[in-house]
Amino acid sequence: MSSRKHQLHVITTGKQELPQLKELFEGCPTELIDVLHIREKQRGAREVAEWYLGLEPYFPLSSIYINDRLDAALAVGAPGVQLGYTSLSVRASRGLLPSGVRIGCSVHSREEAAQAVEEGPDYVLFGHIFASGSKPGLEPRGLDALEAIVQACPLPVIAIGGMEPERVEEVAATGCAGIAVLSSILLHDRPAEQIVRFREALDRTHYIPRRRFP
Template identity: 45%
Template sequence: MEAFRKAGVPAEKIIVNDRLDVALAAGAGGVQLTESSVPLKQVRPFLRQLAAGCSVHEPAAVAHANEERADWILFGHIYDTASKPGRKPRGLETLQAAAYASRVPVIAIGGIKPHHIREVKAAGAKGVAVMSGIFASKDPAAAAASYQTAIKKEEINDMHIVVNGKSTPISLQELTIEELLASYSLQGKAVIVEINGHIVPKERLGLTTIQEGDRIEIVQFVGGG
């Protein structure tokens, strides 16, 4: 715990596996309870400000975790993994059933590689948990970076803004208002652009970056008589 803190990891980002006592003593952000841990409903009064997740392996167990007010669900294993030798993976269809049944985010775990991120997300998972994919690598830092790149790519693909009342997907992480106007063939034309209720000055169109969920109104002046 201290090593993570010294490395700059905020305490609220640290989740302790199984050991509620350690999580409380260390001031961690939460605890991950396994199927062999003390049931969440029994420890909930002691959690204080800690978040708590539950590990489950069958969609039928998802409802129980929801009833116990888990903050998230760790579901797996999704693919073959060395940590579960000889045990059949749950697969994407079972993950999808679990995600559909859950009221809280489902995090997929088990044999997940960077190239799996897209299909795991499509199955309804809100995130992934990785152990051997990073820690068993000859270069853990590079392995972690490859997962981060794959995740960010999917986050970018999932970004939407609202333009003149219509939800519109955007595929660029750094998209400016000027680039947006160019995509509508409006660059250089007489328009007024309003973003989240504020008019963007003409000289700021190429400097103002669009963010996920922004509401943009474009008014074009058309001559006539």
């Protein structure tokens, strides 16, 4: 895993096909991304595994995590998984996965974060922070809620929802360990430039994560 101060996670949108993403990443500085998450809820285990194997050559210096589908993660030997509300529990997943596989847990409140921490994930992903096209009609939780989670949680916290390069500084000020981005990179007209802008903003900030990734 990268020794960078803040992590940049990129999550697939569920709106693109594998050939589109291969073409997109062909021209992108993927080494600036710490983790790519394959989050394709509408696809079965076989297809998710195919996505992992298809995208792996484009990320020689980054990790690829699989969202929810432990069967696909086991099949391809993914180094990490991201669990949601309807996924298996962290504890059950830990019992199935090989030692060393990182487990992230998506949470939406301090109560959910506290419950998740008891089960022993490696980090939590909290959001959505700002208004987000992937969460239409849902009130964003905001920076104050993010900071409260960061202060209460003994694990690294990744912020998600409505992330833009110009917002990185105020997000980093909460003490979070990084950000996760979907459409602002993968549906952008110039994704390669966006990756650079996000990475530069994260590296430029003087704020230090309250809990860093080991």
